[in-house]
Amino acid sequence: GAVVSQHPSWVICKSGTSVKIECRSLDFQATTMFWYRQFPKQSLMLMATSNEGSKATYEQGVEKDKFLINHASLTLSTLTVTSAHPEDSSFYICSARSSGRGSDTQYFGPGTRLTVL
Amino acid sequence: DAKTTQPTSMDCAEGRAANLPCNHSTISGNEYVYWYRQIHSQGPQYIIHGLKNNETNEMASLIITEDRKSSTLILPHATLRDTAVYYCIVRVAGDTGRRALTFGSGTRLQVQP
Numbered sequence: 001g002a003v004v005s006q007h008p009s010w011v012i013c014k015s016g017t018s019v020k021i022e023c024r025s026l027d028f029q030a031t032t033m034f035w036y037r038q039f040p041k042q043s044l045m046l047m048a049t050s051n052e053g054s055k056a057t058y059e060q061g062v063e064k065d066k067f068l069i070n071h072a073s074l075t076l077s078t079l080t081v082t083s084a085h086p087e088d089s090s091f092y093i094c095s096a097r098s099s100g101r102g103s104d105t106q107y108f109g110p111g112t113r114l115t116v117l
Numbered sequence: 118d119a120k121t122t123q124p125t126s127m128d129c130a131e132g133r134a135a136n137l138p139c140n141h142s143t144i145s146g147n148e149y150v151y152w153y154r155q156i157h158s159q160g161p162q163y164i165i166h167g168l169k170n171n172e173t174n175e176m177a178s179l180i181i182t183e184d185r186k187s188s189t190l191i192l193p194h195a196t197l198r199d200t201a202v203y204y205c206i207v208r209v210a211g212d213t214g215r216r217a218l219t220f221g222s223g224t225r226l227q228v229q230p
Contacts, residue, residue, distance in 0.1 A: 006160075034217040044161070044220040093160045097215070104210050105151075106218050108160035 002028050002098050006109035013084055014117055020080045021112045023094030029074035030096035034106065035067075038091040050077045084116040118219060119144040119207040126225040129199075135192040137224050139205030142186040149210045150181060151218065152190045154201040161204065161220075164190065195228045202226075 003026040013019050023033060031052050036044040048069050049057045056069035068080040077096075081088055095108040122140040129135040141150065151166040165172055165179045167188075172179045178191040192199055204223040208216070 002163075004160075032215055036217075043222055044155075046217045046219070049215075049217055091158070095160075095217070104215075105163055105166065107163055108153075111158070111160045113158075 002026075002096070002105070002107040004094065004096050004107045004109040006094055006112050008112060009110060010113040010115075012115045012117065015085050016083055018080055018082045019084055019114060020078055021092055021094070021114075023077045023079070023096070023109050025075045025096040025098075025107070028096070028098045030077075030098065031074060032097040033071055033077040034095045034097070035069060035077075035079050036093045036095070038093060038111075044093060047079075081114065084114070086116045089114055089116045118209065118216075119148055121205045121207055121221060123203075123205050123221070123224045125222065126227065128227050128229055129192075129195045131197060131228050131230050132194055135195040135199065135226060135228070137190040137192075137203050137205075137226065138187065139190070140187045141205070141207045144185050144207050145209075147209050148207050150179065150185075150188050151206045151208065152177070152179065153204045153206065153218070153220075154199075155204070155223070156198075156201040164203075166210075195226075197228050197230060200226060200228045 005024045007022045033050045035047045038044045047062045050069050050071040052071045058064045071077040093111040095106040119141050152164040153161040155161045167179045181188045202223040202225050
């Protein structure tokens with residue numbers, strides 16, 4: 001099946017620093033990737049939609065200047081959390097859209113746990 | 118995308134079939150039913166999807182009622198590793214459906230030894 005990887009799997013950083021998370025589709029090309037955030041005991045919340053070669057579309061309430069998304073190739077999207085603060089601590093999950101046979105499927109990465117001290 | 122309703126939690130004995138129901142009474146003709154699961158501290162895992170015919174793969178079977186207003190995900194022989202939150206999601210697929218999946222609360226399945 002389609003595989004999506006994320007790196008790093010976990011990161012601890014100091015408040016005020018920036019953290020970059022990579023999301024890669026390993027065996028398929030993804031023109032569209034998505035970034036989600038999940039707080040403890042809650043469901044996944046969509047942050048932004050990333051289309052290859054164009055600007056990301058952010059969900060309401062998500063600061064685009066704080067969460068920088070780059071989708072420079074068909075297999076790589078990055079999320080940079082700038083000037084991270086403790087309230088940004090969360091589980092960040094990316095997914096990549098694979099299309100075919102008249103339907104499409106999103107495959108998810110394993111997630112990145114960010115802890116901001 | 119159509120709204121779905123799932124039970125909050127279910128238990129299943131190891132080795133038995135786990136039948137997870139989902140109601141989607143407002144589903145449209147061009148909307149697919151997708152099932153994902155999320156094991157604790159991992160990203161969601163795709164299980165199966167279908168439009169109107171029943172589907173089966175190596176993980177599970179998906180039974181969709183004839184009126185398409187509900188479906189059941191069947192794990193034929195549940196194991197402890199199947200303990201997870203299971204999400205039923207309805208959405209338009211294909212090139213016209215580039216929007217992301219929207220996750221509800223799902224069903225927390227606990228497989229008991």
